[in-house]
Amino acid sequence: MSHEGPSAGGEIPYQQVSEQDWGRAVASSFRYRPAYGAWMYFGPCPRCRHDTATIVGEAIIMRDIVHADPQPAAVVLPKLTVRCQCSHQHGAGNTGCGAYVNVYNVRFG
Ligand SMILES: [Zn+2]
Ligand SMILES: [Zn+2]
Numbered sequence: 001m002s003h004e005g006p007s008a009g010g011e012i013p014y015q016q017v018s019e020q021d022w023g024r025a026v027a028s029s030f031r032y033r034p035a036y037g038a039w040m041y042f043g044p045c046p047r048c049r050h051d052t053a054t055i056v057g058e059a060i061i062m063r064d065i066v067h068a069d070p071q072p073a074a075v076v077l078p079k080l081t082v083r084c085q086c087s088h089q090h091g092a093g094n095t096g097c098g099a100y101v102n103v104y105n106v107r108f109g
Contacts, residue, residue, distance in 0.1 A: 012048050014091030016098040022046050023101035026082055032056075032108050034072055039108040041082065048097040050086030056108060074109025 030043035038057035045052045057072060080103050084096035091098075 011088055011090050012097060014094045014096075014098045016100070017047070018099070018101050022099050023103055026101055027103050027106075030082070037072055039072055039075070041080070041106070041108070045084040045086055045097060045099060047084060047099040048086060048088065048090065050084070050088050050097070052084050052086045052096060054080070054082050054085065056080065072109065074107070076105065076107045079104055080106050 025046035026043065029046070030041055032039050032041045034040070035055065038055050040053050040055055042051065042053035044050065056077065057075065081100060082103055083100035084098065086096050088097075090096065
């Protein structure tokens with residue numbers, strides 16, 4: 001037990017990585033749904049396994065809480081950069097575990 005790292009909690013360390021496997025896992029496991037007039041692309045981060053989500057388009061900031069989200073228009077993105085934005089602390093001042101990838105020809109709607 002002499003190898004205790006500086007970060008507690010057993011989270012994997014923050015590291016900026018972009019790997020093809022990560023991209024493939026994102027493309028196959030992430031799903032989308034309408035969110036505040038935009039699209040939310042979400043799923044478990046293949047690297048750290050925490051839930052992460054990316055908002056695509058311009059989300060409407062609603063002053064009042066309404067239960068019906070406006071349906072955003074369908075969109076096909078030739079290229080979308082997805083990065084892990086999980087809420088876990090993988091390193092001081094960082095959001096997510098650092099994994100990111102470009103996915104291509106993603107369709108929403
Ligand atoms: Zn994470
Ligand atoms: Zn992650």
